[in-house]
Amino acid sequence: MDIQIMKIKEKRIRRQMKRLARFSSLSEDDQLMFAVSLAETPDERWERNRQFLKSHGLSTRSALKRFVSS
8 A cells, every 4th residue: 555545545544533522432442443434535434344254255246245145
């Protein structure tokens, strides 16, 4: 990943962490997890979701159909 892009993403994550600090019920780990999710662009979220599905063997349309029907 380009250094400039990483710096921009870190800045967005820090901004989201400040916003989430209001929620005292969230642990710092949870705040970081949510901040990273909120700081992602739609393309980054889409790629993360694709990787999640792939890690569970659901990367093809037929695999998704089998999973839903079971």
